[in-house]
């Protein structure tokens with residue numbers, strides 16, 4: 158990687174960093190020289206991934222966090238500031254899926270999907286923005302889905318949450334672009350991750366994107382020169398929607 162593309166010393170908070178796309182994002186930022194703060198609910202897996210990163214020579218910090226919980230999110234940002242003094246980049250990646258037709262869909266599942274894919278994006282941005290605004294720069298990348306734009310059967314909560322998060326991303330950009338904060342929505346098609354473990358009828362894993370495809374795209378957005386902003390990226394498997 159050229160020196161220009163390096164992110165040495167940048168502090169990057171990655172939510173949902175213990176598995177799948179988030180784990181690949183954490184490794185990709187570490188490879189570019191960033192200090193990575195990893196957040197997810199399950200302490201064991203989070204600490205295991207963080208240990209792997211450190212063994213590879215990276216600066217990494219695990220902060221077990223439920224991103225749907227306001228107190229936990231506040232604590233995530235505070236701990237980041239205590240350890241690394243600033244927050245340069247926030248990657249809102251954590252999210253879950255529950256699927257089924259509206260008529261059968263459990264209201265608790267609806268809340269869980271909306272909270273992790275939509276409310277959490279608001280909460281993490283709310284608490285990461287003040288230190289970014291204070292330092293006069295920052296970047297937030299929201300990992301959404303092509304489901305933000307395409308209606309998939311049996312995906313009401315997921316599509317609604319991702320579409321809402323796309324609207325939220327645009328509002329955020331309009332609120333903070335004057336303050337040198339860059340906001341990006343990334344909309345992947347199917348990615349081969351543990352996300353699909355509990356989904357009986359899933360597309361062909363062989364045809365899906367890899368987590369590294371999405372992670373590489375996100376790191377390259379953060380390596381762009383300061384005179385530009387990439388507001389929205391759709392990343393699809395070569396065969397399109399699977």
Ligand SMILES: NC(=O)c1ccc[n+]([C@@H]2O[C@H](COP(=O)([O-])OP(=O)(O)OC[C@H]3O[C@@H](n4cnc5c(N)ncnc54)[C@H](OP(=O)(O)O)[C@@H]3O)[C@@H](O)[C@H]2O)c1
Pocket residue numbers: 172173174175176177178179196197198199200202222223224225250251252253273274300301302303344345346347348349350351352353
């Ligand atoms: N896989 C796909 O095909 C695909 C396609 C487009 C977009 N996406 C989006 O990409 C993102 C990552 O998906 P993935 O496929 O990598 O999923 P995954 O393999 O299931 O990983 C999800 C990660 O999010 C964490 N997480 C879930 N709920 C959380 C919460 N409330 N607080 C903190 N962390 C939480 C999980 O850890 P814990 O369970 O330990 O908290 C895990 O680290 C999601 O937003 C998803 O909607 C996925």
